[in-house]
Amino acid sequence: LGALRPQLSSEDNVFVIDNGSAAGTRELVPRDFPTVTFIESTDNVGGAGGFSYGVDLALALGYQFAWLMDDDGEPAPDAYQALMDARAAAPGAPMWTSPPWSSHGTVEEARLGEHLTAAIEGTDTGTGVIPAVRATFVGLLVNLEHARRQPLPIADFFIWHDDSEYTARLTRHQPGVRVLDSRIIHPFKAEYVDFGERLRFDIRNRLWILRDRKLGAQWLRKEELRVIPRVIAKQAIKSKRKSLYLKSLTRGLREGLFTRPHLDQRG
Numbered sequence: 001l002g003a004l005r006p007q008l009s010s011e012d013n014v015f016v017i018d019n020g021s022a023a024g025t026r027e028l029v030p031r032d033f034p035t036v037t038f039i040e041s042t043d044n045v046g047g048a049g050g051f052s053y054g055v056d057l058a059l060a061l062g063y064q065f066a067w068l069m070d071d072d073g074e075p076a077p078d079a080y081q082a083l084m085d086a087r088a089a090a091p092g093a094p095m096w097t098s099p100p101w102s103s104h105g106t107v108e109e110a111r112l113g114e115h116l117t118a119a120i121e122g123t124d125t126g127t128g129v130i131p132a133v134r135a136t137f138v139g140l141l142v143n144l145e146h147a148r149r150q151p152l153p154i155a156d157f158f159i160w161h162d163d164s165e166y167t168a169r170l171t172r173h174q175p176g177v178r179v180l181d182s183r184i185i186h187p188f189k190a191e192y193v194d195f196g197e198r199l200r201f202d203i204r205n206r207l208w209i210l211r212d213r214k215l216g217a218q219w220l221r222k223e224e225l226r227v228i229p230r231v232i233a234k235q236a237i238k239s240k241r242k243s244l245y246l247k248s249l250t251r252g253l254r255e256g257l258f259t260r261p262h263l264d265q266r267g
Contacts, residue, residue: 047162048162051163053155055142055153059144065144074111074186086179095143096182097179099120101117103185110185111185140163140167148266154261161205161206194239204252207228210224
């Protein structure tokens with residue numbers, strides 16, 4: 001929030017969607033950031049639920065755009081202006097995305113540009129903009145005119161792949177824009193290597209995308225068909241707790257094959 005606020009104009013508003021945090025968030029945000037609108041949930045509905053609610057709220061309040069960001073994403077000082085410049089050049093795009101840069105050190109090192117790697121291939125060199133049909137919610141500027149024609153981000157995903165599904169669906173008829181000059185620092189986490197219990201959500205959500213033509217896009221379903229077996233095999237090797245791996249995999253396969261997510265409409 002400290003990195004975000006100086007970049008915005010007086011016409012921009014910041015909303016924090018809190019998922020029942022027990023880390024003192026409800027006390028810290030109103031005290032340290034009094035201009036931020038704090039919205040509290042009594043239940044943890046996951047990142048997916050928070051983003052779904054946030055987009056719905058932005059639509060209900062009549063905003064034109066919504067910049068979606070993880071709680072641990074930190075925009076570079078000029079990230080917002082780079083997005084605005086790209087939006088002015090391509091005002092009809094369904095989305096403009098800030099590429100995340102993974103941090104492998106301390107927050108201070110990341111701010112100095114140390115120990116960073118591009119989280120998305122092809123964004124580590126060059127400047128300007130390139131077409132994009134997939135993006136993460138780490139730094140995604142959504143054109144809400146396009147979002148009004150779509151179901152919301154799928155809250156039932158809870159975590160993982162809600163962003164790739166939503167952006168693939170958002171760009172079915174027109175690609176978005178990846179703005180290479182707009183960067184978001186995002187910490188690299190241990191669960192990106194060993195998924196642990198999150199393997200359940202990874203497999204389940206991928207299978208949901210694969211099985212339902214209303215979700216994502218055709219290219220994404222083809223990709224999931226290739227990726228799912230690789231994830232299962234790779235996690236069998238990377239997993240430190242094999243019993244947890246088997247439990248999470250079994251649950252993910254069962255839910256992915258025998259259930260389906262709800263497509264929540266705005267409002």
